[in-house]
Amino acid sequence: MKLLRSVLVALLVLAVLAYAGVVGYMFVNQRALQYDPAGEITELAAAGLAGAEQVEIASGDGLVTAWYQPPRPGMPMIVYYKGNSGSFTYEHERYAQFVADGYGFLAFDYRGFPTSPGAISEANILADALAAYDWVAERHPDILIWGRSLGSGPATYVASQRDARALLLETPFLSAVTVAAERYPYLPVGLVMQDQFRSNEWIAQVREPVLVAHGTADTTIGVSNGERLYALAPNPQELWIVPDAGHSDLWAAGIWDHARPFFEKALSS
Structure with a gap:
């Protein structure tokens, strides 16, 4: 014994x-x-955005690199908060569509991602997100916020701190720590995770109309995250759930066709 x-x-x-x-x-x-910051950079000259320019925006102790194009007269600006992988320049197809329909846009890399030197952290990402919004707000009165995946965190945070016209969240998490806990239920992630991106708390201060888009086959951020976050929004407008769509499928599935009428309604109210 x-x-x-x-x-x-x-x-x-x-x-x-x-x-x-x-x-x-x-x-x-x-x-x-x-974080997954590695990725190729598409040069602006190769992106088919003849009216756009590359700008640098001061944030914290560094600079973020962005592409900027003003809207047609009377149209709003979209401030676009990218997802976790690679550079914002990869999604130039989206920006070209925004411009084709008269919208202006600003999209950028957070510090530590391919075009913006610096260290990656939640604090830096949130500071970069506010700096980008404020840079646009100095130039344009009507701003729409679009956050995708990781970008849904800073997008929600900015909407809780600033007065935009609308907030669109594409494949958002309830919080980053929620996703981590779902993925690693055997680890005490709530105690040790530094960058928790608690959108579930920030959303309570968001007065803008909210559209949440998610796919039922999303294995990166489960669809229940988007559903639960939407349920917490003080001003929910649309929950668009796409059957069998994965984490990167919503652009091809037609999210822009939902975004435009949502934006138009928000701007007319």
Whole structure:
């Protein structure tokens, strides 16, 4: 019995040490695991946006690189908050469509992503998001906020701090820590995660009309995240759930056809 007890104690100690090692590894490397900044840069000259210009916006102790094109007279600006992977320049097809329909846009890389040097952190991303919005607000009165995936966090935060005309959230999370807890239920992510992006708290201060778009086959951020966040919005306008759509499928599925009437309604109210 003593031998068996000793073996069980030894196994328990090893299990505890192994678990502590996993938690320690996740804590030390969490930002490398959370963010995916690597990606190719599309040059503005190759993006088919003849009226756009590349600008640099001061944020914190650095600069963020953005593309900017003003709208046609009487039309609004879209401030676009990108997702987690690569550079904002990859989504130039979206910006071209905005421009074709008369909207202006500003899109940019958070510090630490391909075109904007610096360190990635929640604090820096939120500061960059506010800096981008404020830069546009100095030039245009009517601003629409669009946040995709990771960008839904800073987009919600900015809408809680500034007066935009509308907030569109594409494949949003309830909070980043919610997604992490769903993915790693055996880890104490709520205790050790530094960049939690608590959109579920910020949304309470969002007075703008809100559209949430999500796909039922999203394996990156489960569709229930979008549904739960929408339920918390003080001014919900539309919940667009696309059957069998994955995390990166909503543009092809026609999100712009939902965005335009949503924006038009918000601007007319």
